[in-house]
Amino acid sequence: MKLPFTRLLTRFGVAFAFASSAAAFAQDTVKIGFVGPYTGPFAVAGQSFRQGIEAYVALHGDSVGGKKVQVVYRDSAGADPTLAKRLAEELVVKDKVAMLGGFYLSPEVAATAPVANAAKVPLFIVNASTPALMKMSPYFVRMGQAINQPAELAAVYARQSGKSRGFVAVGDYGPGHIVEQTFSAKFAAEGGQMVGSVRVPLNTADFAPFAERIANAHPDVLQVFLPPGASSVGFSKALAARGLTQKVMIIGQGEAEDSDLPLFDESIFGFKSIIYIDANATNPENTAFAGWLLKNVGASARTNSFSIGAFDAMHLAYKMIGDQAGKPFDGQAAMKSLPGYTWKSPRGQVTIDPASRELVQNFYLREVVKTEDGGKRNKVIKTWAQVKPTVLP
Numbered sequence: 001m002k003l004p005f006t007r008l009l010t011r012f013g014v015a016f017a018f019a020s021s022a023a024a025f026a027q028d029t030v031k032i033g034f035v036g037p038y039t040g041p042f043a044v045a046g047q048s049f050r051q052g053i054e055a056y057v058a059l060h061g062d063s064v065g066g067k068k069v070q071v072v073y074r075d076s077a078g079a080d081p082t083l084a085k086r087l088a089e090e091l092v093v094k095d096k097v098a099m100l101g102g103f104y105l106s107p108e109v110a111a112t113a114p115v116a117n118a119a120k121v122p123l124f125i126v127n128a129s130t131p132a133l134m135k136m137s138p139y140f141v142r143m144g145q146a147i148n149q150p151a152e153l154a155a156v157y158a159r160q161s162g163k164s165r166g167f168v169a170v171g172d173y174g175p176g177h178i179v180e181q182t183f184s185a186k187f188a189a190e191g192g193q194m195v196g197s198v199r200v201p202l203n204t205a206d207f208a209p210f211a212e213r214i215a216n217a218h219p220d221v222l223q224v225f226l227p228p229g230a231s232s233v234g235f236s237k238a239l240a241a242r243g244l245t246q247k248v249m250i251i252g253q254g255e256a257e258d259s260d261l262p263l264f265d266e267s268i269f270g271f272k273s274i275i276y277i278d279a280n281a282t283n284p285e286n287t288a289f290a291g292w293l294l295k296n297v298g299a300s301a302r303t304n305s306f307s308i309g310a311f312d313a314m315h316l317a318y319k320m321i322g323d324q325a326g327k328p329f330d331g332q333a334a335m336k337s338l339p340g341y342t343w344k345s346p347r348g349q350v351t352i353d354p355a356s357r358e359l360v361q362n363f364y365l366r367e368v369v370k371t372e373d374g375g376k377r378n379k380v381i382k383t384w385a386q387v388k389p390t391v392l393p
Helices: 005-011 015-024 043-060 081-093 106-119 131-135 148-160 174-189 208-217 230-241 284-296 305-323 331-336
Strands: 029-036 067-075 099-102 123-125 140-142 165-171 193-200 221-225 249-252 272-275 342-345 348-352 359-370 376-387
Touching: 029 043, 029 081, 029 305, 043 067, 043 284, 043 305, 067 081, 067 305, 081 099, 081 106, 099 106, 099 305, 106 123, 106 131, 106 140, 106 174, 123 305, 131 140, 148 174, 148 221, 148 249, 148 272, 148 359, 148 376, 165 174, 165 208, 174 193, 174 221, 193 208, 208 230, 284 305, 284 342, 305 331, 305 342
Parallel strands: 029 067, 029 099, 099 123, 123 140, 165 193, 165 221, 221 249, 249 272
Antiparallel strands: 272 359, 342 348, 348 359, 359 376
């Protein structure tokens, strides 16, 4: 009887170890498997993953340490943890990848932890931001942020700006709940009063009832955390219809990246966000990356958190491969080389914290403003330099 693929992996537990060894002894090529939503409702994220990868390879070549680097893509077409895990298994066992990367939401990463652990392959978490993920595998490498960090900064900034009545509106899933809890606790600790919160289902199409609830609470600061794209656009319009965009300080994270601003109307002007990237940064790394996007993707293309996360994942992958030049690739040895490592990224200087493997990096407070030609851009109005991670229990 032919057993299903997943049962074969369970029955022959050494399959991962053999697959990892086979990848290690492939002397001429090192494969990196990237799982992402390249089609479907979250395709903007997956497409940005791919842009970051392709930009890095174009700017730095397709070989390092005497070995050719090959990226193998697998489409999760959404946010299905079971599918993400299966794709990771296939990449390790069938394609013999030495590293994994990508993944959109935290449940996908959590489901894939057993694969990385059994195969001993580094896994670059490009986007998922739940703090607890890093405890699930010693092979996880965070390429974005722990979601609590910008929420804490937002609460402190709001209080320093004289705001006293806080409200939180978040997507109804794990990271959203953490933003809600973190902002509320920090805002209250800083002397503010929380006047309400609401969790928005991810499939919401009509945001008017949520905007009404916020308006009735009369906050003077609103912390937002929603998936980018249609949800963020619809929510912004609903807030504007109730006049909230003119009355309330609204602080988000990645809802209105420069690459997404053409989707919004003028109601997005004044929207503030705190995140670890500045798409308009003029450092050499971002200038080169942005130039590649302009030439190869289009005039409206901008760096964003998804593409920079993938870009930096490739930087670390190249470092790992280069460090083991002349040797079979060893995932365990590669992970030992990362704690304390510092590099120059399009986002600015980044260091991997030795204790938590979270990133020490800049965070930027940005505001959407009108450009001279009538367009929209995020303007940095405050920078928190080299913010150390706050590790949640």
